[in-house]
Amino acid sequence: MSTSWKDRSAKVQVKETDLPSSIPPQTGLVFNIWYNKWSQGQSGQTRFVSPFRLDTNVHPGITLGDRQGAEFFCLYFAKGMCCLGKKCRYMHHVPEDEDALRLAAKTDVLDCFGREKFAFYRDDMGGVGSFRKRNRTLYVGGINAALANRSLKSVQIETRLRVLFSNLGELDKLRFVESKNCAFIKFKRQCNAEFAKEVISNQTLLIPSDKQWGDRLQMTGLMVKWANDDPDPRAQKAEEEEQKQESINLMTHLLEKHKKELRSELSTGLIDNNPTKKSPSRIFSNELLEKLRKRKVCVNEKSEKRQRIAPQKKPLVDYPSSPEDE
Ligand SMILES: [Zn+2]
Structure with a gap:
């Protein structure tokens, strides 16, 4: 993972005028409503591929938030659609060890975007997650659809998943379950799982060399949820x-x-x-x-x-x- 984001200012990911008009202005942490509406759909309708995407090589950088000691990450940044760039009051980089440790004190009640967790997972295991237990494993569904039903070898699909997820934090395990058309991705740190869940939701598994790439926005995106516990x-x-x-x-x-x-x-x-002085x-x-x-x-x-x-x-x-x- 590149650490050079510290040497540059965060990029504007999207112009304000290019954002869909249905999205309310970016005024802070009040994005749950549109997020739920926008990303998971109201009644199981198709998850269209998001026109925005975080580019971890290009977008991360220092923000106003870094200078002001911000503690949380920008949800818009994770979704590739923050129009504030270096002026954003939240952080614009992939969570690192320092972030993981700082967040560890709060992670029981807040996620890495500062959203409150709830006592129980939503029935569909979407949403922010639960504060009752730590979870570092994501369930990724709708893989065939996110590949526009291209028939790829299992190992090729796993490679594509690995490329997508490994930019978002250190992975512990990654397993594609062909028979169930889903994958389980376990991160080393919970905050990276929280972050990746938002980054990858509604993204495609197609790559620019696929002939379907140009039509990807009309296709279905990946569904990312929290994985259930292993009952054993x-x-x-x-x-x-x-x-x-x-x-x-x-x-x-x-x-x-x-x-x-x-x-x-x-x-x-x-x-x-000088030991009498305040410790560094x-x-x-x-x-x-x-x-x-x-x-x-x-x-x-x-x-x-x-x-x-x-x-x-x-x-x-x-x-x-x-x-x-x-
Ligand atoms: Zn931002």
Whole structure:
């Protein structure tokens, strides 16, 4: 995955005048209504291929949101239709490790776009998802239709899926189930699954060299939902362990990166090594550390030790609690 988005401004993906007039103006996080109407359809009607598409090589970049410390990603960006570009108050890049860790503290109630999760999945497993459990696996349906019923080999279809999804975060597993015309795509991080779900919904599996490419907008797009749990309790247990391990791996990775950065800052004299001064950048907020402690994930962050407050000494004299007591 390219990281060069940090060196450039986010591109405008679509001119405001090119957006369909039925879409309300981009005023913040109030896009659920049109999203539901637009993407999944009201009563199971055809999912037309979206005329917009995120190009991960071209579109990502720094936004106003990055400079203002935004926490969430732009849903319009994910759908390839943000007309604000660098002026957007949300982030315009594919979620990375730093984002995953920051979002980990909130991911139980909000998705990576800042939308509230609900206690239960929608009956059709669409929508934002549930806060009751973590899920990193997407179900992708309507594959033959998204290929305009071209007969491709199973391995070719899998390759196309891999190309589409691997640009949107590190994949854990990808499986195309030919007999069921669907695929399961498991990401390493939940936020990438949340992100990819929006990016790929209603996209085509055709590629420019297919002769049907020109007519793709009249065809049916992919349907992307949350995958159901594997009912096998052993699989569930393994999943739980895997997630715990993944959190640890992520933190170790970030700590190493943080240490390296600190060392280079120290060596270049950007910061002086005076322990009485405020400690330099911290990567874990107290809120997150508390959360991780609850999840029984140990964090051994050196800067934590420096921050620890000395235990309060007991007062030598016990004063009466208040003057009224006398
Ligand atoms: Zn945006």
